Amino acid sequence: MKDRKRIKRLNPLRAYFPVFVLPTLAAFIIGFLYPFIKGIYLSFCTFRTTSDAKWVGLDNYIKAFNDEGFFHAFWYTALFTVVSVVVINIFAFMVAYVLTRGIRGSNTFRTVFFMPNLIGGIVLGYIWQMIFDGILRNYGTSIVLDSRFGFWGLIILMAWQQIGYMMIIYIAGLQSVPEELNEAAKIDGASGWKVLKHITIPTVMPSITICTFLTLTNSFKLFDQNLALTNGAPIAFTAEGAIKQTEMIALNIYNTFYSNANWRGVGQAKAVLFFVLVAAIALIQLRFTRKREVQQ
Numbered sequence: 001m002k003d004r005k006r007i008k009r010l011n012p013l014r015a016y017f018p019v020f021v022l023p024t025l026a027a028f029i030i031g032f033l034y035p036f037i038k039g040i041y042l043s044f045c046t047f048r049t050t051s052d053a054k055w056v057g058l059d060n061y062i063k064a065f066n067d068e069g070f071f072h073a074f075w076y077t078a079l080f081t082v083v084s085v086v087v088i089n090i091f092a093f094m095v096a097y098v099l100t101r102g103i104r105g106s107n108t109f110r111t112v113f114f115m116p117n118l119i120g121g122i123v124l125g126y127i128w129q130m131i132f133d134g135i136l137r138n139y140g141t142s143i144v145l146d147s148r149f150g151f152w153g154l155i156i157l158m159a160w161q162q163i164g165y166m167m168i169i170y171i172a173g174l175q176s177v178p179e180e181l182n183e184a185a186k187i188d189g190a191s192g193w194k195v196l197k198h199i200t201i202p203t204v205m206p207s208i209t210i211c212t213f214l215t216l217t218n219s220f221k222l223f224d225q226n227l228a229l230t231n232g233a234p235i236a237f238t239a240e241g242a243i244k245q246t247e248m249i250a251l252n253i254y255n256t257f258y259s260n261a262n263w264r265g266v267g268q269a270k271a272v273l274f275f276v277l278v279a280a281i282a283l284i285q286l287r288f289t290r291k292r293e294v295q296q
Helices: 002-010 017-042 059-065 068-099 106-118 121-139 147-175 179-187 192-203 205-220 224-229 249-259 261-295
Strands: 235-238 241-244
Touching: 017 261, 059 261, 068 106, 068 147, 068 205, 068 241, 068 249, 106 147, 121 147, 121 224, 147 205, 147 224, 179 192, 192 205, 205 261, 224 249, 241 249, 249 261
Parallel strands: none
Antiparallel strands: 235 241
């Protein structure tokens, strides 16, 4: 008893730790953990509402793996992710590098480049759809009539929105590079490219890790922009049915869940597979880039 009173006197916050933790823990369980576990359970059921779920085992997963549209959406999303991660990170690093060279008006440029990230994805999708259609109308086509235009339209939209955000992270990394290293390299006769390659880039590897992770996960999870810009169009018809050529995984899951009430379990199974896929890829990427940090 005396020890407890002594602890309260020495560290009152520790004594009342449960009072501060329990509300947050309860919100986490109710708002995230329970729906997450419930979603995994529903992926093994057929249901129209969560209260009438009936266990069907692996049937939903079998249907998901036999869905040609789901596999097309996966490979389309994978290709989109590879291109967008490369494009966004290269341009974001270039812009950040230029804006940390002490040019006049750099703060204004940072604000301007960051502003697109503040606009919602749905709004961006419709704005860029009008821009692209206005340009492509002169060539007798539209962004929803040719999958090539749809793909590069999504890349441009994603890059325009994300480059400014990644630029801020790269600027923070570049500003943390010790000036003594750059000065020592210049004294030794190193060119600007060698300084960038052997000093700057290795030093900002933590920023590269963060930006790669964010662009990777954001690209895989892209939904709003895909829905507003192309909504999966154009559609190709095969022996097994219609396949939306520019439909990404998140949009495919959404369409599966809401297009047919009897397929809601299949949509939930796809969502679970999607979660496992993104989590695995993100962990592999983090392991790879962090290993590079240690080596450097």
